[in-house]
Amino acid sequence: MKYSTTVLFFALIGCKSAHTINNPKVDNAITKNAVQLLEDKRFHSVSIVVLKDGKSITRHFGELTIGKGNKPDDSTLYELASVTKTFTGYIASKAILDKKLNLDDDIRIYLSEPYPNLEFKGEPIKVKHLITHTSGFPNFPPKSENKEAFFEGLRLINIETKPGEVYSYSNTAPELTAYILEKVYQKPFEELVNEFVLKPNKMDQTKFTLNENDRNRLVKGYNDKNELMPNFNRTLWGGISGLHSTTTDLVKYMKLQLDKSNVTVNESHKKLFKEGSDFWEGYHWYIIENDNQLIYRHHGGIYGMQNWFVIYPKQNMGISVLTNASFNETGEILEKVVDNLYNDINAIQ
Structure with missing residues (x-):
């Protein structure tokens, strides 16, 4: 696939939201990691969310449709896949x-x-x-x-x-x-999600059922052969997948997960099953805890898009990285992007 210089220029410039952390170094760290990811031509776009100490930034890079230069933005709807869990x-x-x-x-x-x-x-x-x-x-x-x-x-x-x-x-x-x-x-389970999570946290752009306008904003993603993939068709309750959301709503979900006064959040972060020396299962959270870290995280992968959603309570921080590509190595690659971005932000004085 050939790209014009103009398309590449506008595809690699991130779209900045109105909720920007006022720190150019954080912005630069996000841009650096996004540009490095997009050097792998199997990826076409990436949206990155960072919440730190109650302030957030959402940045968008690349193009949603190959060759068109149409960047994602804060209104773009992503499938959350297994982050729904x-x-x-x-x-x-x-x-x-x-x-x-x-x-x-x-x-x-x-x-x-x-x-x-x-x-x-x-x-x-x-x-x-x-x-x-x-x-x-x-x-x-x-x-x-x-x-x-x-x-x-x-x-x-x-x-x-x-x-x-x-x-x-x-x-x-x-x-x-x-x-x-x-x-x-x-x-109904959909009503429970609305009543207990979405409405109390004003996540009005997160939903199972989409109207026509929502479907127009929904990402259509690709596999590693640049073939357009279908969106997920929910046939069951939605316990595993089916939620759609925007980057701005994910900021709100991060704030919920960092709310130490919320007893339901605290219960959901309890360690219920130990898998390794520093790895546990919570209420559908993968928990890493050792002398230096406490992390709650989950990966979501579906046809044509994947994401990593990670909470760092000790640093009062959350990071989410979403892309319109899905293939075998995508999860591992995005995990490295999250880890590198976390390290870059922590290194900022």
Whole structure:
């Protein structure tokens, strides 16, 4: 693909929002990391969000459509993909505090029919196992074309390890969690997300269901062959994916996650399962904690776009990096961008 000098010039200049941190060094650090990323021609655009000590900056680079030079901006809608799971975790933590759920509940008490297969040698799958990817459920539901088929698929699952002992990433478990949350609150999961997360934090640009104007703002992304990819079609509750958001709304979500006075946030950040010497699972947060760091993070990947969303409570900081490209190495590359940007900002005196 050939680019004119003019297109390249305007594609690489970032679009600055009205919420800019008044520090040119931070701005320069963002620009440096964005330009380095876009040197890899598999990437076409990148949006970067930084929140530090209550002040934020959102910057946009590249082009959303190959060859057109149309930069993303603060109104661009991205699919959050698996970062949606952190919203599921937040509502689950609220349900625990509201005493609607107990982490040690056998999940089958919330199902309308018996599922004798959802245990291992008499050991039941508990709510906490769904939340921490330790249920033994498969990554993808055996059937996911609709909600009725999902429950049919649950009967096909064979639990091969004791629940709570082995981490295995599952997109099946968060969907069942969303269903359980609907049942205990007697409200649709989409309504729970609106009531408990979006409305209180004025995240009016974050939503599951899009109108025509929203769809026009929705990113259409690419794979590594520059082929345009479809957007995700939600057929289940939305516990794993389906939320769309803008960079400015992600700032608001960062502020929520950094609010130490919020008891639901504090519950959702609890370490529920230990994976390594300094790595834990929270309520759909991956938690890194050692002598030098405390990090809450989640990656989101879907057809044609990916993002990393990271919270650093000790530094009172959040970083999100979003791109309109998705291929095998994208997550690792974006993770390095986040790490490098974090180091660059921390080095600024």
